Amino acid sequence: MARHVARRDPRAHWVLLLLGLFLLLAALTVNGLVTGLAGGSGPSAAPDVPGPRTVTDGGPVLRLDQPEPVSRRMPDRTVALTFDDGPDPRWTPELLDVLRRHGAHATFFVVGSRVNAHPELVRRILDEGHELGSHTYTHADLATTSGWRADLELSLTRKAIAAATGREVTLLRPPFSSTTPSLTAAGYDALRAAAGSGHVAVLADLDAKDWQRPGVPAIVRASTPQPGRGAVVLMHDGGGDRGQTVAAVDQLLTRLSKQGYRFTTVSEGVDAPPSTVPAGVGTRLSGHALRWTQTGAEWAATAMNVLLAVALVLGVVRLAVQVTCAQLHVRRVRRPRHPRPPVTAPVSVIVPAYNEAANIAATVRSLVASAYPALEVIVVDDGSSDGTADIVERMRLRGVRVIRQANGGKPAALNTGIRAARADLLVLVDGDTVFQPDTVHRLVQGFADSTVGAISGNTKVANRRRLLGRWQHLEYVIGFNLDRRMYDVLECMPTIPGAIGAFRREVLLAVGGVPSDTLAEDTDLTMQVLRAGWRVVYEEAAIAWTEAPSSLRQLWRQRYRWCYGTMQAMWKHRHALREPGAGGKLGRRGLPYLTVFQIVLPLAAPAVDVFAVYGLLFLPWSTLVLAWLGLLLLQGLTAAYALRLDREGFGPLWTLPLQQLVYRQVMYLVVVQSAVTAVIGNRLRWQRMVRTGEAAVLVGAAPPGRSR
Incomplete structure (x- = not known):
C-alpha cells in the first residue's frame, strides 16, 4: 500500500552466499578428511590376492621403478625401527627422548595432515638425525583408492613436509600395510604407481601390532628379530595411545644393544643415499598454502562447533524462558490479583x-x-x-x-x-x-x-x-x-x-x-x-x-x-x-x-x-x-x-x-x-x-x- 521508491533487488548476494557456503563445505570437508584418522597397520580393504612372489619373498625395502622389482634387507644385527601415523604431540616427543637417550636413530613415516598440524616435531625428527618418509596425507588405503586420489595423497604429503623442513622425501610406507609376505596384488600395483613419482616403498620384516595395545612384553617379543638377524620393525607413534610402544622401545633398545645390535635408519641400514632432497621454491610455497588451508579448515570447523553449541544453549534457554513465562501468563489470566x-x-x-x-x-x-x-x-x-x-x-x-x-x-x-x-x-x-x-x-x-x-x-x-x-x-x-x-x-x-x-x-x-x-x-x-x-x-x-x-x-x-x-x-x-x-x-x-x-x-x-x-x-x-x-x-x-x-x-x-x-x-x-x-x-x-x-x-x- 505504501508508495516506496524501489531500486532493483540485489542479486549478487545469492551468488556470494552460495560461494561462501561451498567454501565452508570445502573447508569442513578438508577438516573431516584430516582429523580423526584411524591408526594401525591393517588390514587393508583390498582383495586378499597375493602379490608377486619375487616381492613377497624378498626384502622390505622395494624399488619398483624398473621393469623388475629390486628389494633390500637389513644387514645382520641391524634394526631399523620405523614409526607410522605421526607426528603426535604427546607420543612422538617421548619416543624421540627414548631414542636420544639410547643413541639410536629411526625412520618416521608421517601423515601429511599431521605434519601441517605439528611442523615443529617434523623438524625435530630431522634435527636429531632421524629419517622421514611419507605415510600419505590422510592415512588413505592406497590399495583401494583411485589413481588420482593416490597421486594427490603423495603429492600433498611431500608438499607438507617441504613446507615444514625444506626437504622432500622419497620413502613411502602405505597405510594398512605390514610385512612383505602380506602384500596383496592391489597393494603392489599401488606401490608400482607410486614409484613413478620417485617413491621407494618400505614394508616390514616384523609387525609389532602395537596399535592393538597387547601389552609391553608382547610388543617386545613381536619386535625382536631372530638371533643375529637384521629387521625392519613396524611400530606407531601416532593414531592413539602409544604409551605401551614407548615403554617397549625403551626395553627393546636396552636388550638388543647389549646383544650388539645397532639401530639406524632404513636408508643407512641398506647403504642407500639419503632419502631426502632439497625442495624447490614452488613445492615449499605450495606446502605453506596447504598448511594455511588446513589451518583455516580447522578454524572453520571449530567456529561451527562453537556456533552450534551457542545456538543449542540459546535455544534451550529460550524454550525454558518461554515455558516459564507462559505458565506465569496462564496463572495471571486465570487468577488475576486485582479483579477489575x-x-x-x-x-x-x-x-x-x-x-x-x-x-x-x-x-x-x-x-x-x-x-x-x-x-x-x-x-x-x-x-x-x-x-x-x-x-x-x-x-x-x-x-x-x-x-x-x-x-x-x-x-x-x-x-x-x-x-x-x-x-x-x-x-x-x-x-x-x-x-x-x-x-x-x-x-x-x-x-x-x-x-x-x-x-x-x-x-x-x-x-x-x-x-x-x-x-x-x-x-x-x-x-x-x-x-x-x-x-x-x-x-x-x-x-x-x-x-x-x-x-x-x-x-x-x-x-x-x-x-x-x-x-x-x-x-x-x-x-x-x-x-x-x-x-x-x-x-x-x-x-x-x-x-x-x-x-x-x-x-x-x-x-x-x-x-x-x-x-x-x-x-x-x-x-x-x-x-x-x-x-x-x-x-x-x-x-x-x-x-x-x-x-x-x-x-x-x-x-x-x-x-x-x-x-x-x-x-x-x-x-x-x-x-x-x-x-x-x-x-x-x-x-x-x-x-x-x-x-x-x-x-x-x-x-x-x-x-x-x-x-x-x-x-x-x-x-x-x-x-x-x-x-x-x-x-x-x-x-x-x-x-x-x-x-x-x-x-x-x-x-x-x-x-x-
Missing part, C-alpha cells in the same frame, strides 16, 4: 482496506456481529480498484461507515480512521481478518488497567487446510503466541499485529499516529507506545482469524516485508537501550531477543545446514539420526504445549518434520535477503498479498480447530 470491573466504553474499529474485495464483507459482518454494546466500524478504502468500498456500502449495515481516500498506504488509511473515530478505545483490524463474536469484548478488557496503552490479540491462520497453511499455523501458535506470552510477562512486547490490536486514542495521538517511515508499521507503532511509557499486553482469548499466504511466493513477499520492516523499526528505536521505564525494557529485553533469534541465528542457519551435510559425510549416521530425532522430539513437545495453551488440536503436528526441511529454509533465506537489502540501503516497496477469500468462510462456520 468489565470495560464497556465505546469502541471504534478501524479497517484499512486496499483491494480487499475477497474478504471485506466477511470482515465487516464479523465485526458487526460482535457481542459488544457500543461499537462503530470505520472502513477506510485506500484507493481500491476492485470495488471494496462499494461492497461495504451495499451491505448497508448499521454502525458501519466508509471513508474513501486516494491511495496513500496503510499507515495513512489507519490515521484517517483514527481521526474520524468517535470512541476513545480503538481497535485496528486488517481487511482480511475475521473476528469471533466475543473478540472485541475480550480484547479491550485489559484497558481496565490505566497503565495499559495497547493490547495485542491472538492471530490465527484461517486457511490451514493445505500444507503451507498448516506450517504457518504451527508458526503462529508456537512462535508468535509463545513469544507474546513471554513479552507480556517481561513487559517488552515489540509488536501488536496489524490483524488485531487495541489502543487508547490518547496514546495514538501522543505518539503521532501510525508511523509511515518503516514497512512494519505495527512493530514501529508498538515500540513507540512502549517508549512513551505505556504497558503493552497480550490477550490470548481475543481471537482474530486471518488469511495467510497460500503460495511460497506470496509467503516470501509477506515475510520479506515483515522482516525488513522489523529491522527498520529496531534500528529506529535502538536508543531505547539507554532509556528508563517501559522503553528501557524494550531496549534491554525485546531488542536483544529480536536481534539474536530473528536476525543473528537465522543468518547463521545456512552455515548450520552446511554443517549438517558435513555430518552426513563424516559422522556416524546413527549419531546424526538420534540427534535429529532428539531435536524433533523437543520441537514436537514444544509445539504440543503451545497448541494445548491455545486450545488447538494436535493434528498439524505431523507436518513438523517437513516444516523443518522446507519452511525453515525459506524463513532464513528471507532474513538473508532482508539483511542484504538493509545493508546496501535499498528501499523495499510494499508487496501486497493476493487474497483468495478463504477467511470469509469463517463467517457462519466454526473456525478450524475450535468450536464457536
